[in-house]
Amino acid sequence: MNPFEMAVDAVFASFGVAATYTPANGDPVITITVLAKRPDEVVGFGETRIAAEISLFEIRASDIANPQGGDVITLNSIDYTVQGAPTRDTERLVWVVDAFVS
Secondary structure (H helix, E strand, C coil): CCHHHHHHHHHHHHHCEEEEEECCCCCCCEEEEEEEECCEEEEEECCEEEEEECEEEEEECCCCCCCCCCCEEEECCEEEEEEEEEEECCCCCEEEEEEEEC
16 A cells, blocks of 8 residues: 555545445445535626535545446435536545535
């Protein structure tokens, strides 16, 4: 295991929370550890600015090989549907997933 993998595992062990991941294609539900972020996003609509709540999740790439839009993350009994294409960090160890409450 390289130092980056060790660091990612340490962060997830210290700050991660348990969740489940359900692929949209019907594959079995799996248990994962996520880092949940809920920053506000300011969205422009004409001359108006609206603060919209979004949900971002960081997931270890070793837990999920290829997250897709339509997959569902369940955290604290709340379902979040993955939207858009997830991105990876530069070391390709962590997915950043944008999701909305289903």
